[in-house]
Amino acid sequence: MATSRVVFVFSLDDQDLFQEIHGRLMNTIAQKAVVKQAANxxxxxxxxxxxxxxxxxxxxxxxxxxxxxxLVSEKLVDFVRSGGRVVLGGLFSSFVRPDDLRRYFKKTWNLPWKVGSYHRTTVALNQNAKGLPSSNLPSSYSQKAVFLADVNSSAAWYLPTEDSVVESHVFAPVSVATSETPVVFAEVGTGWLGYIGSVNSEEETDTVVLGMLGLL
Known part of the structure; x- marks a missing residue:
């Protein structure tokens, strides 16, 4: 089906690995928009x-x-501040170092976000979050993710509940921090910056990415 919508995809470290792991997501995006990719x-x-x-x-x-x-980051900030959407996902959370992530969000985006916990748990849709699509997002799902701390709750699309525990074959099912979030969509200027902390290729995460890209 023809579409006039365009999505840029920037894979600046390892395009082949991203495509190998997230090929299903990319196929879905390509069905909904014209994809223009950059590898450097x-x-x-x-x-x-x-x-x-x-x-x-x-x-x-x-x-x-x-x-x-x-320079690319500076232009991304300009794009968002003037009404665009930028989503950090795919392999981003798997390979970014905690200090680099905190520095990047602070220096580039003037945001206080930092790395929180890393585990699998079940998170629920935060109905009070800003920027949610009108429908189709999963109400809750289990994901293994790099969570962020110091995120305003209005930007957290998903949050653990009081019943959420670490889901592991190795570690005990202890409670998790309910203030940390693996899925963020924050207003910056007149646009939006998204973060997807999931480290696996979850079908539910694919849907969340589509929502952030404006493709649901």
Whole structure:
């Protein structure tokens, strides 16, 4: 089905690994929008400087946090502040170092977010969060994720409940921090910055990514 919507996908570290793990998600995105991909700094810059205005930009790995991509990050901030959507997901949470993540969010986006827990647990949709699509998001699901701390609850699409515990074959089912979130969508200027902490290829996470990209 023809579509005029365009999504930029920036895989600045390992495009092949991302495609191998998240091929199902990319196939779904390609059914809903024209996908233009960048595998390095120059390709990303060319897309950002082109006349094409994307529906959203999906950044799929932690390469964006490195100094060599500072100019790309600056343009992403400009894009969001003027009404665009940028989503950090895919392999991003799997490979970003905690100090790099905290520095990136603080220095680039002026946000206090930092790495929290890393575990599998069941999280529930936060109906009070901002920017939620009108329908189709799962009401709750289990995911293994890098959670963020110091996130305003209005930006947390999913949160653990009082009944959420660590789901593991190794560790005891202890309670988890209900203030930490694996799925964030925050207002920045007149646009939105998303973070997906899931480290696996969960079908429910695919749906969340589509929601953040404006494709549901």
């Amino acid at each position: 700094f120059q390709e990303a810059l060319n897309l950002l400087n082109s006349d094409t205005k994307p529906e959203a930009i999906f950044v799929t790995d932690s390469g964006i946090t490195t100094a060599r991509n500072n």
